[in-house]
Amino acid sequence: MSVVTNTTTIGAIDAPSRRNTELVLLGFAVAIPVFAYLNVGLALDGEVPAGMLGYGVGLGLLAGIAHLLMRRFAKYADPLLLPLATLLNGLGLVLIWRLDQSPRLIADSMRRYGSHSGDAPQQLLYSAIGVALFLLVLVFLKDHRVLQRYTYISMVAAIVLLLLPLVPGLGADVFGAKIWIKVGPFSIQPGEFAKIVIAVFFSGYLMVKRDALALASRRFMGLYLPRGRDLGPIITIWVVSLLILVFENDLGTSLLFFGMFVIMLYVATERTSWIVMGLLMSVGGAVTVASFAGHVQARVQAWQDPFSCYETSQACDQMTQVLMSFGSGGTLGTGLGQGHSDLIGFAANSDFIFATVGEELGLAGVMAFLLLYGLIVERGIRTALAARDPFGKLLATGLSGAFALQIFVVAGGVMGLIPLTGMTMPFLAYGGSSVIANWALIAILLRISDTARRPAPSPAPSPDAEMTQVVRP
Amino acid sequence: MNKPLRHIAIFCGLLVLALLLRDNWVQFVRSDELNKHPRNKRVTIERYASVRGDIIVDGKPITGSVDSKDPLYKYKRTYVNGPMWAPVTGYASQAYDANQLEKLHDTILTGNDDRLFFDRTLSMFTGDTKKGGNVVTTLNGAAQKAAFEGLGKKKGAVAAIDPQTGKILALASTPSYDPSTFAGYQAEDEKAWVALDKDKNKPKQNRALREIYPPGSTFKVLTAAAALENGKVKDIDAPTDTPEPYLLPLSTVPMKNHAQGCENATLNYAMQWSCNSVFAKLGDEVGRDKMVEMAEKFGFNNAEIDTPVRAAASVYDKTMDRGGNALSSIGQFNTATTPLQMAMVTAAIANDGKLMKPYMVDQLVAPNLDVIERNEPEEMSRPMSQETAQLVQKMMENVVENGTGKNAAIRGVTVGGKTGTAQHGEKNKARPYAWFISYAKTDSGSPVAVAVVVEDSDATRDDISGGGLAAPIARSVMKAVLDGRG
Numbered sequence: 008m009s010v011v012t013n014t015t016t017i018g019a020i021d022a023p024s025r026r027n028t029e030l031v032l033l034g035f036a037v038a039i040p041v042f043a044y045l046n047v048g049l050a051l052d053g054e055v056p057a058g059m060l061g062y063g064v065g066l067g068l069l070a071g072i073a074h075l076l077m078r079r080f081a082k083y084a085d086p087l088l089l090p091l092a093t094l095l096n097g098l099g100l101v102l103i104w105r106l107d108q109s110p111r112l113i114a115d116s117m118r119r120y121g122s123h124s125g126d127a128p129q130q131l132l133y134s135a136i137g138v139a140l141f142l143l144v145l146v147f148l149k150d151h152r153v154l155q156r157y158t159y160i161s162m163v164a165a166i167v168l169l170l171l172p173l174v175p176g177l178g179a180d181v182f183g184a185k186i187w188i189k190v191g192p193f194s195i196q197p198g199e200f201a202k203i204v205i206a207v208f209f210s211g212y213l214m215v216k217r218d219a220l221a222l223a224s225r226r227f228m229g230l231y232l233p234r235g236r237d238l239g240p241i242i243t244i245w246v247v248s249l250l251i252l253v254f255e256n257d258l259g260t261s262l263l264f265f266g267m268f269v270i271m272l273y274v275a276t277e278r279t280s281w282i283v284m285g286l287l288m289s290v291g292g293a294v295t296v297a298s299f300a301g302h303v304q305a306r307v308q309a310w311q312d313p314f315s316c317y318e319t320s321q322a323c324d325q326m327t328q329v330l331m332s333f334g335s336g337g338t339l340g341t342g343l344g345q346g347h348s349d350l351i352g353f354a355a356n357s358d359f360i361f362a363t364v365g366e367e368l369g370l371a372g373v374m375a376f377l378l379l380y381g382l383i384v385e386r387g388i389r390t391a392l393a394a395r396d397p398f399g400k401l402l403a404t405g406l407s408g409a410f411a412l413q414i415f416v417v418a419g420g421v422m423g424l425i426p427l428t429g430m431t432m433p434f435l436a437y438g439g440s441s442v443i444a445n446w447a448l449i450a451i452l453l454r455i456s457d458t459a460r461r462p463a464p465s466p467a468p469s470p471d472a473e474m475t476q477v478v479r480p
Numbered sequence: 481m482n483k484p485l486r487h488i489a490i491f492c493g494l495l496v497l498a499l500l501l502r503d504n505w506v507q508f509v510r511s512d513e514l515n516k517h518p519r520n521k522r523v524t525i526e527r528y529a530s531v532r533g534d535i536i537v538d539g540k541p542i543t544g545s546v547d548s549k550d551p552l553y554k555y556k557r558t559y560v561n562g563p564m565w566a567p568v569t570g571y572a573s574q575a576y577d578a579n580q581l582e583k584l585h586d587t588i589l590t591g592n593d594d595r596l597f598f599d600r601t602l603s604m605f606t607g608d609t610k611k612g613g614n615v616v617t618t619l620n621g622a623a624q625k626a627a628f629e630g631l632g633k634k635k636g637a638v639a640a641i642d643p644q645t646g647k648i649l650a651l652a653s654t655p656s657y658d659p660s661t662f663a664g665y666q667a668e669d670e671k672a673w674v675a676l677d678k679d680k681n682k683p684k685q686n687r688a689l690r691e692i693y694p695p696g697s698t699f700k701v702l703t704a705a706a707a708l709e710n711g712k713v714k715d716i717d718a719p720t721d722t723p724e725p726y727l728l729p730l731s732t733v734p735m736k737n738h739a740q741g742c743e744n745a746t747l748n749y750a751m752q753w754s755c756n757s758v759f760a761k762l763g764d765e766v767g768r769d770k771m772v773e774m775a776e777k778f779g780f781n782n783a784e785i786d787t788p789v790r791a792a793a794s795v796y797d798k799t800m801d802r803g804g805n806a807l808s809s810i811g812q813f814n815t816a817t818t819p820l821q822m823a824m825v826t827a828a829i830a831n832d833g834k835l836m837k838p839y840m841v842d843q844l845v846a847p848n849l850d851v852i853e854r855n856e857p858e859e860m861s862r863p864m865s866q867e868t869a870q871l872v873q874k875m876m877e878n879v880v881e882n883g884t885g886k887n888a889a890i891r892g893v894t895v896g897g898k899t900g901t902a903q904h905g906e907k908n909k910a911r912p913y914a915w916f917i918s919y920a921k922t923d924s925g926s927p928v929a930v931a932v933v934v935e936d937s938d939a940t941r942d943d944i945s946g947g948g949l950a951a952p953i954a955r956s957v958m959k960a961v962l963d964g965r966g
Contacts, residue, residue: 110551334514
């Protein structure tokens, strides 16, 4: 007889492992991209693409190995996250491969660099590295609470990562935004990794300070204002965000970090005043920066009326092309391989890959993708709800919150809902840093959910509970 | 911490919801608008993505497509004898859109027309590459050649119609342009386009359809028809009551006659030598409103004459005073017509008073040669009775036999015509336009009516210039049609 006394959403006791569910879902997550690959090949060349078998087997192997290790090392983890990530990564590969075949992009690349090589093989390599990192995290991070020990190291690491692109000689200014660093032949976007590291720092810091931040405050006009000394870290983060915005021209990253911090503060302290303050500070910062940074102004202008300013700004030209891509997709899209999203130009497979989804899979496809991302986010938050330790709760919140903000900022940007920022769609867009970092993010979420759902060890048999022996005289 | 967490969950849900709503807005609500945006290259890409159908004259294509080996637009338009056919085909340029037939029947030529849906679906299964349909025109290659070569280096236009059906047989405009010079989107295409744009001779202008000229004396055939229809003249060989000099109504300015013997001349004589006074007086007697009615029956003041390429509206002023009407009756004042319009007037007379709607597309044909659409001859109006038409014919034939139009005569064929010299410009300083309208007639009715205008006549200001410059061109066009029938 089991005693159910859990108050969390997910039952702590006798939770089924759900590994078989995951396996079935993974089957779909591999099959769908393989069919998409076939679809592109048939649409472009009218024949089954040559790499079909290799691609299918490769994706299947990656998913299979991940699944087996999950069975071994994270038996009780959430069953949805791995299939979702696999599906998105697989479809991303198909989309990049599809853009590789575009004669327009090939011609453009020939003109620019005198050569052309597809991005899909590299992306496949990055995905493999990403899955490897995913596995390493699962195998070696036995308990996420270990990360708690590295709170302040994380802070230093995050700041270093964020400010690295500003180091002369290391940072690379690519089309206006200084968010890359170049190490040898590789260019890395440290912001993607900083996203995870900084979540670790916030969780550790807030776990310790949450009571001070929540309780030691003065009431002012109906809001609880924190004490001056507690304001220190939030001001620091705000300043760092602004610095990124001003010196790296990176609207997305600064928004992401500040938003993530506000969300985590709110969850940690349960005080609405933090949200109000956070919003005020971000609006204040954004307005201040926008009033003197030309790069930001151009983006805002391109957002407000993309069709009127394309002659003066490259941002506008991209924006119009992206909007027309979405528009011509219509409800059902043109079909994979049959759109003209390559008109967007050089960033078609990175920043603007979502436009290809919009044009070739249409409204239906975009909504499906948004729901897939939404599912990842909500599964992450569910993990946070289920987590039993505050550090795990905060970490899961931060990671899923950051993921949600990133989706919103990128998709909202390319669809013209908010000004465009130079960020990438997780798993979908071409870029090593992004794929690798997001696989690590999923791994940490899985680790937290595994700990949350793992049944409590059965209590040691208590002598009192044993049947009373009747000693016959 | 679970309560704020649930709020965050809702917040994240709202973020996704906002994206979903925005997506519906962009891809569903604004889809059409974005698709039709002039900056959207997809229409052009689609236009040149497959082998474009052809525009056909006499069973032979006058257009073509070549593989341009270009990543953006796969095929490029070519033209056979581009300058000669430009007023018919228009152009289809990767950089500068398309016009005229190339634009109007774009969906047929690209094969994207809804009526070709079955063909497209079929070729999807048979694995054929997509092809466009063809546009079969009514034009006559020999007549077009005669018209274009007749105009030669002169500036002007020719329009020829089959009076019995309304089929357009020739449509020439000079100076012309070669649409293949800017069919692509490279630097040389831009150069050619800019040069054409800057050319003050306006080579891109389709003079046969889109330019209006004062018709001068050629308009007198219309005035004659109006006078006969309204009973102002009963016998064309009876003297009219015309003073010499004739004073315009409401004016003291005497009207000048170039010809001799116009005082009380018969209508036939007045036509033969183009007496201004007789026709001005007759126009005044018919009255403005009746003149307007007559002109509009012929197609004046109609901005929607679609061949299917829309012709500019010819003008006969509806509000002028008596003096203006008298001047308009001899093709001056505000009166202005396209060469096509004058060809229509001539055609209606040659067709015994029945005006057929002019058209230049005979059939639209699917890639598999099925006819998708066939244009049938259609009556546009009956501006005059058969008797009136035959009387005017008699006078026009007299012009060619004995009068100012001798240069148009063809041995063994009945030809009727009328010359015209339209003065224009401030105080008539500019060089006059030389006009000639005519038709040829055989036993089975008239196969061709033609209107010719030559802009830069350097001849004397005399009706002879119409007869001298324009009539030979009309003659060779008529001859080309007649020879083709033999």
